Structures are given as structure tokens and as C-alpha cells.
Amino acid sequence: MIEALAPGAADTGPLAVVCGGGSLPFTVADAVMKRGRRAVLFAIEGWADPERIRAYPHHWASLGRFGWFCRTARAEGCRDVVFIGSLIRPPIWQLRPDLKTLRLLPRILRLFHGGDDHLLSGIASIFEEHGFRLIGAHEIAPEILMPEGVLGRQTPSSRDRADIERGLALLNATSPFDIGQGAVVADARVIAIEAAEGTDGMLARVEQLRRAGQLEAASGRGVLIKAAKRHQDRRLDLPSIGPQTVEGAKRAGLAGIAVTAGSTILADPNRIAAVADRENLFVVGVQEQRTAGVRTE
């Protein structure tokens, strides 16, 4: 067993980056290393990108092996842990628990009965009880957060701004229900609300509805709106967008994307802006408050 690290070591010691899918884990790892801190990636099997992970110090991890994680992270000298990347809640019977996980299983089972916030904050507690410190990716690398104003050249029209306001108000109303915080609004009409299917799944649905002639809004109308839940643990579950979100919004025939500034993670901002410009979509960071206006500079 590795001894507990001295408290002072926490801020500068190696960082354990637990990696789900997509490119965000690598954006975060790069940002950490750019600051001169070592990052050790724990790639979740079935989710983390096996090609890209090779360029980093890494271990392959599976969800049921918490005991193994504790040993390995301690051996690497990691006390700080960051969770990043996409990961859809697995059916609990797919976990193959190691001994420590098995002992925690009754507690984990209870956590699984509820929304994402409930599950995530419970998991955060378990990590902290085992001597780890959970850190939000945005605390480590604030440059990954969406700023206020637009990325790229396009800006929302006044009609788009009305759709954005309606979407923010809706997400404000659904926030206490601990569901995916995304919606599509077109010409003041709510077209889709995100829950377990995720943002990409919701955009694919809007694309299908449009193809089937079931939307009256013309192509090039409508906005994807994403907002952080009001009381969520931001260390674990901030909304994020990437270039594929812009492509999905384009296929869905939307005018653009609005996300809450300062609480939305950008996977690859340069490519987001490039794809948005190529497809003539706007991507705008807006204030979180329901009553606030949309600033576009």
C-alpha cells in the first residue's frame, strides 16, 4: 500500500485524468501538461479513444474496478482526480466489480436510483472518502470554458435571440429535475427537449423530424440551447460542445448554438469555430440567468 500523500503535494503532484469518450480528455490533459504538471490518464474501456490515448502516460480502467484505481492512482502519486469526457450511465449489471467495489455495491446501487446529479455527487463522496480530491476540469484549465460572445463569424439574429431566451427559460424550469440540459427551439416553438438520449441524439431526432416534414420551421431556423443545471456539481458534469455538435446542429437545419458562458466546456474551440464558419452557423456564449439578455459583443 502506498502511504497517503502529504496535503501540500496536492496542487502540484500528478493529476489523474479519468477519461470518457471524445476529444475533451486530451484537451484537458494538454492544458494540464502545458502548465508543467504531470497528467496520468485512466482510460475507461469502451469509451476512451484508444488511438489518441497512446500519446499520453495512461492505464486502461474499467468502471467496476475502484480498488484497482485506488492502488494504481496512489502508486502514480496522484491525489487530485478529474473526470472528463462522454460516458453514458452503464446498466449496473454490466459492472464487473473488484473487491472494494463489491463492498461499496449496496451504496452504489442506491446511487443508481436517481438522476445524474445524485449518482455523480455520490461517486464524488466515495472518491473523497478514499483520500482523493475531485477537481473540475474547468478549475484546472479555465481556457476550455465557453466565453461570452460568439465563436466564429456568425451572430444570432433577433429572432434567434428570442428562441434562445425561450430555451433558457425552459431549461431553467426543468433544471430541478436533473435531466440533460439541452433543448431545440425554432420560431418560438420548443421542438425537442433532451433527457437520456443526450445532445447528439436530440439533434438527430430534429434532423429526422425535419426530413419527415414534421417541422414547420424552415431550414436554417432554430437554435440548440444548452445550459448548466443550477445546482449541479460542476466538478463532474458540465455541459460540453464540440465540432460534432455544430455538425449535428447543421444536419438538424438549425441557425446556431447557444450555451451558457463560463459553464460549458468546449472540446476543440478552434475546430468548433472553423466548422461553424464553414456551415454558416453561429455559436454564442450567453449569460446563465434566465432574465439576462444575449450578448454577442
Added chain:
Amino acid sequence: MIEALAPGAADTGPLAVVCGGGSLPFTVADAVMKRGRRAVLFAIEGWADPERIRAYPHHWASLGRFGWFCRTARAEGCRDVVFIGSLIRPPIWQLRPDLKTLRLLPRILRLFHGGDDHLLSGIASIFEEHGFRLIGAHEIAPEILMPEGVLGRQTPSSRDRADIERGLALLNATSPFDIGQGAVVADARVIAIEAAEGTDGMLARVEQLRRAGQLEAASGRGVLIKAAKRHQDRRLDLPSIGPQTVEGAKRAGLAGIAVTAGSTILADPNRIAAVADRENLFVVGVQEQRTAGVRTE
């Protein structure tokens, strides 16, 4: 031109039943005729069932021909009009307007910019300004409404009741946004919220998520909850369920269906109960108030 009918004739004269898709229009027409009142069906092209419509006095109608409708309904002696059956909002450019509709088009265009309630109440005003009286199907045939308690043999468990309460609270929160009033909740987690895709579309999505292993709730868990919007014009847009809703809920792996009693239309209650019993699903009518408990007797 046919002269306006005498006011006293309204309650007993023939009823114009404007028919969308599904079996509900025929349930309503049968209920009207059982009371000894004549029903004239106006079958909307592309929506009304061409096989079943033959058994009734009917005209084929298309959405853009309001002038034709006024003339034909008056010639049939109809002053009361009921709208019933499924009809997804058409893209406005698919309307081929007749002369009267053309004159109303600027107003209709404005109505199309907004939610369903906005569109429907505007259309109701247009009919009333032309001397028709819009009546809710539930006013004409109250027996088509879901009562409190269960249809069929199955009853919700205490876990199901907790899911129902959560769904009702969520629909209460989204009610001001004028969207489809349906949701799926399983093990206290909101799995899906309905907007433009409709209830059948939402159930198909839950089925797909389950097949893809993206739901952690076991098969046989979870409830479809439907509720009338709080301030909607109930003459035009009450939620409804039919046997296909029960089949969709079964395919989605749910335990049952809960709808608000007294404000949900049942298409073919006997078949709903028969399918529910065959598939071991519950179908329960619950009180509308968010704080009210679920009664199953």
C-alpha cells in the same frame, strides 16, 4: 350562400366532425350518433382513415380550403364543429389555400409562429368569427375521457407511483412552454420528454435507448406519464391514448401508463384494457394536481 342557422338549432343540429388520423374520430362520431344526433365527418386528406370513413356521411377536406369548409358545413346544416384525431402541424408551404384561406393567410402565418396552443386558439377564433361554434369532443361524449383508477387488471406499485409523481411534477413545470405533455420516468429518473416528436415517437426512442443498453432501469420499469397542459383550450387539444400507446409502452419496456383523469381522451377503451392485460401493463387515471396522490381504485 346558405343563410345563418337559427341560434336554437345549435344543440341538436348536425355536428361537423373534422377528422384527423387514428380511431378517435370514429369513437366520437359513434358516441354522437348513439345520442340520436347526426354527424357529418370532414376527413382531412392524408390523415383520416379512408377505410373507416366510408361507413359515415363524409366529405374529404384539405387544410387550406377554409372557404370550401364554410360553404359545405353550412349546406349540411352544421353549426357546431368538433376537431378530433391526430394531425401533426403541416409545413405551412404545403397548404394550398382557397380564396378565403388566402385572405386569412397573413393572420394564419402569424399563428404558425408559436406553440400549439397559440395556433389552435387562433384557429378556433377564425371558426367562431365565421359563425361556427367549436365544441370539445369531451363535451359531446364524456365517456371518451379517462376516469380515475385503472383500466384493466394491473395496478401501479409504490415505485411506479413515485415515478408518476415525478413525471406529473415535471409536466407541471414544462406546462407554460406549450409543448407535448408527455414524459417517461423510470426509477425516479427522467428518461424522455416529449416535444414535437409526439408520444409514439418518444416511446420509440425509449425502446431504442433500452436496446442500445443506454438505460440502467431494468425492463418492466418506468412509466409513461401524460398530462393536459394547465391552460390549454381543451376543445382542441386534449392528450389521448389508444391501444397503440399501450403497445409502444410495452416495446419501450415500461411498467405502465398514467394519464390525468377527466382530461385525457381514450381511443377504444376496451381494446386499451385488453392490450394492457395481455401485456401486463397498468393504465391508470390520476388526479391532475401536482401534489395529489395516485389513486388506483
